Amino acid sequence: MAKSIKTLLLVMSVLGMFSACSSKTTKSPEPEPTPTPMATPAEPTAAELEAQERAKCDALDKVYYFDFDKSVVQPDAQAALTAEAECIKKFSSSVRLEGNADERGSREYNMALGERRANAVRDYLVLQGVDPTMIETVSYGEERPAVMGSNEEAWAKNRRVELIAK
């Protein structure tokens, strides 16, 4: 009796593994909970693990904010970028960093400031081991505000670098 239950569990695990290899992450059918307290749960497959990691990477914050007139990567951005670097090394073939500035001051100087910020993020990623030839930086200066408005809240949200990983 125990032997056939074990066989049943084995067959269902194999079936579960096949269904997890499809492109979408679908939950493999859970084996029926057995009354035996000694039964082991199914190990996550390599594909499931990768899918979970990709999901975590996708969920990372990809916008990093800066102080006025500054291009220094702030501590919370550093933490996000350290995690992002690992994701890029595992899953990405190209990264585009878009630098921005708030509306104050002259437009072309703000283009340069946006670029400085994008470069600062690029340099941080490279320090974490990301291949620099994979990274493209573009500045939009003050041309693409995330938030309209002439106040501190809007300005703070516009001083940013956005990361797009492919």
Place this chain on the structure above:
Amino acid sequence: MKYCLSLVFVLFCFVCRSASAGLTIEITQGSDEPTPIAIAPFAGASPALPEDVRDIISEDLKRSGLFRSIPQRDMLSSPSKEDEIFYRDWRVLGASYLVIGRMTQDANGYALEYELYDVLAQKNIFRKLTRGSATSLRDIAHAAADQIFESITNIRGIFSTKIIYVEDLRRDGPGRYRLMEADADGAREKVLFASSQPILSPSWSNNGRQVAYVSFETSRPAIYRMDLATGTREQLTNFRGLNGAPSWSPDDSKLAFVLSKDGNPEIYILDLYTKRLTRVTNSPLAIDTEPNWTPDGKSLIFTSDRGGAPQIYQIGLATGRVERLTFDGDYNARPRVTADGKSLVMVHRENGIFHIAWQDIATGRRRILTETWLDESPTLAPNGAMLLYATQYNNKGVLAAVSLDAGVKYRLPSKAGDVREPAWSPFLRN
């Protein structure tokens, strides 16, 4: 049609005479002691004409800040010939000058004969004639306003000049960003180029025939130039990093601009005939940008933060010698030199507020010109008497103008969207 754009390499562009959009003018401050001038209605100017020539002349002179135009309803007589002038009628209104005229129409278009009189001296100053085609009544009016203005003030008039600027319709789509051209009074607005991606830094060539600007249509900034007569566009740069702030040399043979291809923003010059690129500045840790040629073609003035924060510098093109020009305020940028090379206007921050300021280059004497804030992109009229710039009003980007003696101020909002980055044309040959 003159501005028909039909080019293979243009991704987003269309011909448009904007019917619903357009700049309007709101005068926010008048001059203290304007000279009173009376413009009598012109004989032969039928109300059926598409433009009121007399009214356009009157508005031009008022907008300069130097004149007050006697309202038509106050006038006691309407002379159109010298022997019809009764000087007392004009003295009682306080007019210092009187303009009379006659409009005629022939197969070729219209002609305006107009005469300027000194009311107190009771004598004729000039008699002139200006002609135009049927579609150029506004040009006739502006030409007359220029002559009247220059005769009285000895300053060349700018009423026949034009402006270009960027408009952002604030909604995504193929025509969101537009490079626009209009008359100096905001009339006859037309779209030169439209794109779904940002456009910035438009710049007139000194012969008035071309415009250079930055476009993001390739998903990165690149510098283009456009011939205004044909609409032909040419992409001039395609470097990685910044391609920005194009500025024409006095003889239009070269463009100075900023590139960051060598690691950080530096200023380069492109010879438009040989296509040879020369690097001008060399400050590895700094941002050098926003170059502007001096009228003698021997130096560039530019913005640099090599001293820690943006300030304005001058570099001699033959010597490479760099000199700092601004020392007041913690932010000075986007310089534009006056036509005589003696002063400049710039974006200047004081107490956290961005104004437009004027500075005498030799003495360093400085004056703040604007009372608005978040001011940017100053551009000078070719006679040096008016300044146009971009600012915010009612949460919209608008253009604003101020006379250099800061006497008159007016605003040019657009009905369509945000307007910004104005560039005033040179004197145009018609």
